[in-house]
Amino acid sequence: MEPGKSINEKQKIALKRAEELKGRVDDYREALKTIPAGFKRWPQILENQKRIKDYFKASDDDWDNWRWQLKNRITTTGVLKELLPLGKKEIEEIDKTGSQYRWAVSPYYLSLIDPDDPDDPVKRQCIPTIEEHLDEGGYDDPMGEEYTSPTTAVTRRYADRLIIKVTNQCAMYCRHCQRRRSIGEKDLATPREQLEEALDYVRKNEEVRDILLTGGDGFMQDNQTIAWLLDELDQIEHVEIKRFGSRTLVTMPQRIDDELCKIFSEHLPLYINTHYNHPLEVTPRAREACFKLARAGVGLGNQTVLLNGVNNDPFIIRKLNQDLLQAMVRPYYIFHAKAVKGTSHFRTKVEEGIEIMENLRGYTSGLAIPTFVVNAPLGQGKTPMLPEYLVSSGKGYIMIRTWENKIVRYEN
Numbered sequence: 097m098e099p100g101k102s103i104n105e106k107q108k109i110a111l112k113r114a115e116e117l118k119g120r121v122d123d124y125r126e127a128l129k130t131i132p133a134g135f136k137r138w139p140q141i142l143e144n145q146k147r148i149k150d151y152f153k154a155s156d157d158d159w160d161n162w163r164w165q166l167k168n169r170i171t172t173t174g175v176l177k178e179l180l181p182l183g184k185k186e187i188e189e190i191d192k193t194g195s196q197y198r199w200a201v202s203p204y205y206l207s208l209i210d211p212d213d214p215d216d217p218v219k220r221q222c223i224p225t226i227e228e229h230l231d232e233g234g235y236d237d238p239m240g241e242e243y244t245s246p247t248t249a250v251t252r253r254y255a256d257r258l259i260i261k262v263t264n265q266c267a268m269y270c271r272h273c274q275r276r277r278s279i280g281e282k283d284l285a286t287p288r289e290q291l292e293e294a295l296d297y298v299r300k301n302e303e304v305r306d307i308l309l310t311g312g313d314g315f316m317q318d319n320q321t322i323a324w325l326l327d328e329l330d331q332i333e334h335v336e337i338k339r340f341g342s343r344t345l346v347t348m349p350q351r352i353d354d355e356l357c358k359i360f361s362e363h364l365p366l367y368i369n370t371h372y373n374h375p376l377e378v379t380p381r382a383r384e385a386c387f388k389l390a391r392a393g394v395g396l397g398n399q400t401v402l403l404n405g406v407n408n409d410p411f412i413i414r415k416l417n418q419d420l421l422q423a424m425v426r427p428y429y430i431f432h433a434k435a436v437k438g439t440s441h442f443r444t445k446v447e448e449g450i451e452i453m454e455n456l457r458g459y460t461s462g463l464a465i466p467t468f469v470v471n472a473p474l475g476q477g478k479t480p481m482l483p484e485y486l487v488s489s490g491k492g493y494i495m496i497r498t499w500e501n502k503i504v505r506y507e508n
């Protein structure tokens with residue numbers, strides 16, 4: 097890089113460096129050949145949808161109606177075995193676990209499953225396995241949420257922001273759910289007086305500037321209640337921003353209807369965090385829902401949970417995050433899975449998450465790089481886990497490690 101070099105010589109160096117850089121993503125590009133993704137698999141998914149629609153005698157309008165999707169959720173092995181090939185043993189195991197932990201899958205989410213792959217990553221997230229039933233470890237409430245709830249529907253772990261749980265219902269019950277204990281047999285919208293109490297709590301606590309509406313799934317509330325909550329929050333002067341947590345962008349994108357988008361566009365600033373875990377879930381239909389929200393002015397983020405056998409692989413996460421950016425969704429967090437009873441088979445080592453972060457920085461857009469966090473015990477907060485880039489420091493300099501693993505001296 098000496099100033100004495102001619103333009104020609106400099107360009108030669110740049111060309112050599114470009115060749116070297118190309119090689120840095122060879123292994124990823126090779127891996128992509130075997131990573132299934134929703135954009136790529138769409139024709140097969142459409143065939144699955146046709147099969148499922150035929151079974152339910154549903155029209156295209158039915159399929160695109162979220163009330164229809166919700167009403168026709170698959171909740172029994174009797175129906176499931178008509179739509180997916182299941183062995184006798186597997187049926188028994190699903191029923192056994194199903195009698196302990198609730199399950200329900202929207203027809204749309206079911207259509208993402210490859211019927212020929214017994215370990216399909218979407219299937220692992222929605223269809224019970226015997227491992228859940230056999231799990232002896234873990235806690236019902238590892239976060240001690242009951243100890244951080246100053247009023248029934250509120251969870252408060254931070255000074256300036258809190259959660260209001262607006263329902264216990266979801267479009268699909270994740271097998272790795274961290275709030276399994278509150279996902280009972282019945283779908284319950286939080287009663288109006290508990291929501292009023294929560295709003296009162298916000299009104300009385302002026303340091304609270306950020307309200308996160310979730311559940312369950314925040315979008316399982318009806319549009320009128322959502323509009324009412326946002327209206328009420330907008331009238332509280334110290335509330336600066338509202339956020340929703342919803343997985344319907346993944347499991348039931350039909351939920352994002354025009355009316356909901358109109359309500360949101362009238363209540364900015366508003367952010368939505370959703371929960372994509374695998375590139376298979378980022379389909380053209382899901383992206384359409386994300387675009388609608390983006391057009392309404394809503395900021396979209398994604399929270400992934402690292403799940404053994406689903407997405408604990410650096411290339412799967414890189415692909416996921418790059419596909420999310422194509423859907424206008426910004427990767428926000430990757431969570432280390434908590435020790436929730438019935439989910440031990442999904443847990444990874446913290447080191448796997450750090451390796452994944454190591455394989456993002458430098459290799460993909462900074463926009464595709466979320467924060468990897470561990471939840472400190474007993475609700476003490478999200479705690480970032482990072483690969484080390486500062487190697488050592490001395491008088492007037494530090495030693496840093498670059499994304500390509502080169503140790504270099506940096507004058508300080």
Ligand SMILES: *Cc1c(COP(=O)(O)O)cnc(C)c1O
Nearest residue numbers: 251252253254257258259308478
């Ligand atoms: C995760 C969480 C939030 C939001 O945290 P951010 O880091 O701001 O996204 C707020 N309250 C509780 C109780 C939480 O668990």
